[in-house]
Amino acid sequence: EPVLLWLRRDxxxxxxxxxxxxxxxGPVVPVYVLDDETAQHRKMxxxxxxxxxxxxKSLDAALREKGSRLILRRGKCEDELASVARSVGASRVHCIRHYEPWWxxxxxxxxxxxxxxCHDGNYLTPPGSITTGSGEPYKIYTPFWKALKDVMPPRDPYNRPQKIEAPEKWPASDNLVDWKLLPTKPNWAMGFDDWEPGEEGARxxxxxxxxxxxxxxxxxxLPGVEGTSRLSPHLHFGEISPTYVWHRTADAGGSVDVFLGELAWRDYAQNVILQYPEYASKxxxxxxxxxxxxxFRxxxxxxxxxxxxxxxxGYPIxxxxxxxxxxxxWMHNRVRMIAASFLIKHLLIDWREGEKWFWDTLVDADYGSNACNWQWVAGTGIDSNMFGRIMAPLKQSEKFDAADYIREWxxxxxxxxxxxxHDPEAAGCRPDNYPEKxxxxxxxxxxxxxANRKIR
Ligand code: FAD
Known part of the structure; x- marks a missing residue:
């Protein structure tokens, strides 16, 4: 009897x-369901x-090399999976567990x-599994990170299966192009050419x-230097496992602790949304x-x-x-912090508006990571209250040597x-085609x- 493999961000x-x-x-039927209905206002x-x-597209090609293929369906997950299961006579489904409330x-x-x-596999450790001495989930990053380090590496990464057996008959599949996932406005995604989505690109x-x-x-x-991994969209879509990333970097040696700590932020964010499922809106x-x-009116x-x-x-950075x-x-992390802080504190616009814009425009848009970082910058989150720490964008720009980055963009x-x-207006050389602050x-x-004093 065939079994279904339900794919999402993995x-x-x-x-x-x-x-x-x-x-x-047994024989495997890999299925991806585009389910905007369940996600509602959190659709991709x-x-x-x-x-x-x-x-x-890349996953389907990799499956075809192994004599398999990817079945595409659009609708509610439970309806579509049940329909695929019926048509191939299957009753069992395997998936990797996800933590977004709609999933x-x-x-x-x-x-x-x-x-x-459900299996674990998209995080270093299963969200919710690392707890304090009294068995509570962590609310603060630093103790979470220390506890995580104590249990890593939790296991050897799994390998690729030798063989993926095909079912006798394939169920019907949608055509990827009919989903119209690509933008219709001309030129919109021109700058996306540097990315290579898919497992090979992640490698x-x-x-x-x-x-x-x-x-x-x-x-x-340093925003002007390509000094970070740019793995975030690959990790978000599960094209590479974080455990693999952890082991490869740890094995590379050198002072990679800071990098591993960043990878742990990703895990931490899932622990937060597990405790506070509405973290992106509350x-x-x-x-x-x-x-x-x-x-806003x-x-x-x-x-x-x-x-x-x-x-x-009017603020170049x-x-x-x-x-x-x-x-x-994609945006460099340091600049994400500066731009988010600017919206919240300089323009006094609700962080949730910025969160939504990032949700729509980031290739790595991730419910947990995006919400955690926005609440962290705003000071509204479960960690320390940062509202009173107003970042000075112009000083940040100088300190992190953003001149070439500004020239590029x-x-x-x-x-x-x-x-x-960094501050053309103050230097008296603002070109006419660049706005005033x-x-x-x-x-x-x-x-x-x-404004902050009023709510104290
Ligand atoms: P690297 O520096 O190479 O880090 C390696 C990996 O660690 C990243 O790929 C990412 O998976 C993880 N990571 C690093 N920093 C963080 C962090 N602060 N929080 C969570 N995970 C982290 N990251 C997202 O993946 N999705 C988002 O929607 C997102 N929204 C953000 C919104 C704001 C306002 C801010 C300040 C940060 C946000 N980040 C988000 C975190 C961070 O900016 C990106 O993960 C990072 O810039 C990705 O680039 P990289 O892969 O080169 O990171």
């Missing part, structure tokens, strides 16, 4: 415990859809219809990163529910939000980041010298601190 053949288990039991954003299209609902719904077997990324991993600690904060620190964010706030999205704030995001679906400023490019740093800082 689009790989190596170190894929659900695939190993399914291949062990535009940049993620672009990635998904290419990743599914947990979908797992419950599928388990009512079929014999569902190439880690191979090229390993040579640089020893430099990570010194370079990771302030964890609830006194922020009374915070007076700028009123006013056109001034709307216009400034648009200027932020389009990279026209923020604008460079926002344009990099639009053009490539804000061509209007490309001719400016290093000492003028939406608000001065000092005024913004005072306004933000005053």
């Amino acid at each position: 689009l790989r053949l190596s170190d894929q415990p659900a695939l190993i288990a399914a291949a062990h039991e 954003g535009g940049a993620s859809r672009w990635w998904l299209h290419h990743s599914l 947990r609902n979908a797992e419950r719904a599928v388990a009512k219809e079929l014999d569902l077997n 190439k990324r880690i191979d090229s990163f390993l040579g640089e991993a020893a430099e990570y600690e010194g370079q990771r904060d 302030n964890a620190r609830d006194r922020f529910d009374d915070f007076e964010w700028r009123d 006013s056109s001034a706030a709307r216009d400034e939000f648009d200027a932020w999205k389009q990279g026209r704030t 923020v604008d460079a980041g926002m344009r990099q995001l639009w053009a490539t679906g 804000v061509p209007e400023l490309a001719e400016l010298l290093d000492d003028a490019i 939406l608000i001065g740093h000092k005024a913004a800082r005072e306004r933000a601190l005053a």
Whole structure:
């Protein structure tokens, strides 16, 4: 009897415990269901859809090399999986467990219809499994990271199955192109050309990163240097297992501890959404529910939000980041922090608006990681209250040597010298085609601190 392999954000053949288990039991029917209904307002954003299209294509090709293939269905997971199961006479399903609230609902719904077997495999350790001495899940990153290090490496990564047996008859499948996952606006995804979605692309990324991993600690904060792994979309879509990434980098030697610690942030975020499933829409620190964010019905706030999205704030480092995001679906981590802080504290716009924009435009948009980082910058989260720490974008830009990064993404400023490019307005050389600052740093800082005092 064939078994189904239900794929979601685990689009790989190596170190894929659900695939190993399914291949062990009999003929395998790999299925991907595009289920926008279950995800509702959390359905995948535009940049993620672009990635998904290419990743599914690559996975199907890899399966075909092994005499298998990928079945595509669109609809509610439980309905589509039940329909595929009926048509091939299967009753068992293997999948990797996911922690987004809608995926947990979908797992419950599928388990009512079929014999569902969930495996862990998308995180270093199963979210919820690392607990404090009293058995509570961790709320704060640092003790979580220490406890995680004590249990890593938890196991050897799984291998690729030798053989994936095909069923006697394949069920019907949609055509990937009919899903129209690619953007229709011309040019939108031109800057995405550098990415190679899929398992092979992920392998190439880690191979090229390993040579640089020893430099990570010194370079990771410099936006103008390619000093980070850029594995985030591959990890998000499960094209490479984090355990594999952990072991390869740890084995490479050198001071890779900082990198492993970043990888652990990804795990930590899943632990947070397991405890707070609505983390992307609710302030964890609830006194922020009374915070007076700028009123979005006013056109001034709307216009400034648009200027932020389009990279026209008059702060070169923020604008460079926002344009990099639009053009490539990715933004350097240091600049994500600066741009997020600018929206929240300089423009006093609710962090949830920024979170939604990132959700739509990042190729690595991840429910847990995005929400955790936004709440962390805002100071509304379960960790320390950072609201009062107002980042100075112009100083950050200088400190992290962003001049070349700005030249790349804000061509209007490309001719400016290093000492003028971070703040052309103050240097008296702002070109006419580059906007004035939406608000001065000092005024913004005072306004933000005053708003924060009101909720104390
Ligand atoms: P590297 O520095 O090479 O790190 C290796 C891996 O560790 C990353 O691929 C990622 O999986 C993980 N990681 C690193 N930093 C973090 C972090 N702070 N939180 C969680 N995981 C981390 N990351 C996402 O994957 N998805 C998001 O939606 C997302 N939204 C963010 C929103 C804001 C406001 C901020 C400040 C950060 C956000 N991040 C998000 C975290 C971080 O910016 C990216 O993971 C990182 O820039 C990805 O680049 P990289 O793969 O080169 O990272």
